[in-house]
Amino acid sequence: MANLKKLKGLKFIKMLPDRQARFESAKAEVPSFSDNATALARALHPKCQHLKIAQVIERGEDCKSFVLVPDAEKGTTQLAYFGAGKYLTVFEEIEGMPVTRAYSISSSPKDSLEGRYVLTIKLVEGGLVSRFIFDNWTVGRAVKASAPAGNFEYQELRDAKKVICIAGGSGITPFLSMANAIADGDEDFSMTLLYGSRNYENILFRDELAELEKKCDKIKVIHVLSAEDKEIEGTEKGFITAELIKKYAPENEEYSVFLCGPQQMYEFVDKELEKLNLPKKFIRHEMFGEFHNPASQEDYPQGVPEKVKITVKCQDETFTVEGSTGDSVVQILEKGKIAVPTRCRSGECGFCHSHLLSGKIYVPEKLEFRRLADYKFDCFHPCSSFPLTDLEIEIPAAK
Ligand SMILES: Cc1cc2nc3c(=O)[nH]c(=O)nc-3n(C[C@H](O)[C@H](O)[C@H](O)COP(=O)(O)OP(=O)(O)OC[C@H]3O[C@@H](n4cnc5c(N)ncnc54)[C@H](O)[C@@H]3O)c2cc1C
Ligand code: FES
Incomplete structure (x- = not known):
């Protein structure tokens, strides 16, 4: 299934001579194409994946990673492969009501071929499902999830070869997957990650990111700390402004900007990005939670009843x-x-x-x-x- 990555964009064209040679050397029998195609489509896009929690990793007071493996007893023997940046929708039932929430896969695509997804979930104050997950997801518990979905992944025909990734808090999850995919050789772009956290102690995946940076010269990580008192070498203080983006962006070269984080971060960073006049196609957002407070938007109409x-x-x-x-x-x-x-x-x-x-x-x-x-x-x-x-x-x- 890893070979499917090769079908992306221009790589497809490079496969044509190989396909031609295979056609010429094939036997004259009709292959059971429809069976193979259906089996492949089902493996990649299952309606539902039955998973089981194999491990829970505490990441501070309000964040946990959950390692999920296939639940063969319930009929899932193989996990669907995915492109780094995709999410799973988890299905739960709370007080008799079916609920769903999307969570980006924070592990590498390669891990899915070895039978493992990792979701990293932050407890949201007043949140319904994150609270339920924190209280109920323990080792051995069954979890129902969708196939991997979403469009927040590197597309070589659209995105520039150099990407400034801007993450806020738990918005790091799709970027961690992308960084792993780059280090594994499954993605081919340079990532400069500007990662906003409150302070140094708060940084999620600090050690993992440092390891990836050491392992692969296409990955650079800059921590941007909004409420840190100490001077810490190699970090930036404050917020992610246009000036900071310019400081780390390549000079005289195209670059894309990928953003993932809370609604408030988008509202701030989007205004900063306007100052950089980048082509629209080079700015990509992951929707990272439900939208609240529509009346705060400039184009929201007047006189709406409560x-x-x-x-x-x-x-x-x-x-x-x-x-x-x-x-x-x-x-x-x-x-x-x-x-x-x-x-x-x-x-x-x-x-x-x-x-x-x-x-x-x-x-x-x-x-x-x-x-x-x-x-x-x-x-x-x-x-x-x-x-x-x-x-x-x-x-x-x-x-
Ligand atoms: C593609 C995608 C990927 C995601 N990936 C991750 C991930 O990797 N990790 C992660 O932790 N999360 C991720 N999320 C967010 C996740 O889906 C949930 O939105 C999050 O867990 C909160 O869900 P909840 O049920 O706990 O909170 P909800 O019950 O949905 O409430 C969310 C917050 O909004 C507040 N709120 C509710 N109603 C209102 C209102 N009317 N006005 C103002 N505020 C209100 C609540 O008090 C709470 O603070 C992702 C979201 C998307 C769309
Ligand atoms: S649930 Fe995806 S568009 Fe509404």
């Missing part, structure tokens, strides 16, 4: 729920105990794709992934949409 009513059609049933306009449609429905099928919960994957029958919604610019056909047929993503008026919607049934 509460709205949502009438929901699902198969042959109709429900009505009331909720706050500060919550996304998915959050309102879930608070009303109506389950919606979700994966990314940030507008990107299209899994919650639904119909807007009447009413108005607000979609923050960063979460706008709808296509032209969606506008034409009044389709929307409830996870990234905030109601502005009473709504009537039709949602798919939770599977």
Whole structure:
């Protein structure tokens, strides 16, 4: 399965002479192509992966890494391979309500071929699922997860060869996977990681990052500490500003910027990035959690009521729920105990794709992934949409 990486972009073209030679030397029998293709598609994109927790690693008071292995008894014998930067959606049930959350895989793609994924999860104050995971995920517990998903991975046809990666707190997880993939020779780009943490003691994966930097000269790590009193050699103090990015960016050469971290970090760093006038295609964001407080956005309309009513059609049933306009449609429905099928919960994957029958919604610019056909047929993503008026919607049934 590792060879699949070779299918990426231009590498595909280099495979053509080899394929030609194989065709010419093949026997005249018809191979069972459809069986092989179906088996490969299932191995790469399983509907659900049954996993088991093999190890829990404490990373300070509010962060843990979970090593997950296939649960053969439940039918998963092999983990789906992934490109560094992808996430798994985990499925849990809390008080009878199905819930999902996305977590980036922090381990190397190579590890998945050896039967191991690692998720690193930070406890969020007031958070529903991270709290549940902290209290319930112990060694031996079964965990249900999706296939690896997402678009936050290096694409050699689009991204520059040099990448400035900007991480905040637990937003380090996809970059740790990418750095491992570079060191393993599975990815080919130079990574300069500007990693924002509060202080030196707080830095997640400090030793692992230092090891990777030593092991591979394509990886450089700079810790940016916002609340450190001591002077620590090789670190920067304060926030990740345009000036700091320029200091570490290559001179007279193209570079991409990848960002992953909390909403507040994006709001600050995006304004700094505007000063650098980079081409739009060179700036990539990972959505790293649900969007909150839409009214803080500059383009949020005036005069929106605090509460709205949502009438929901699902198969042959109709429900009505009331909720706050500060919550996304998915959050309102879930608070009303109506389950919606979700994966990314940030507008990107299209899994919650639904119909807007009447009413108005607000979609923050960063979460706008709808296509032209969606506008034409009044389709929307409830996870990234905030109601502005009473709504009537039709949602798919939770599977
Ligand atoms: C692609 C992707 C990858 C991710 N990878 C990781 C990862 O590797 N590690 C990781 O730790 N997390 C990751 N996340 C975040 C993760 O999916 C969850 O969002 C996170 O664990 C919080 O979930 P929760 O259920 O605990 O919190 P929630 O219950 O969803 O609440 C989150 C926070 O928002 C607050 N909140 C809730 N409602 C409101 C409101 N109306 N207004 C303001 N604040 C509100 C809560 O109090 C809480 O502080 C990732 C997210 C995405 C989309
Ligand atoms: S869950 Fe991914 S778009 Fe809504």
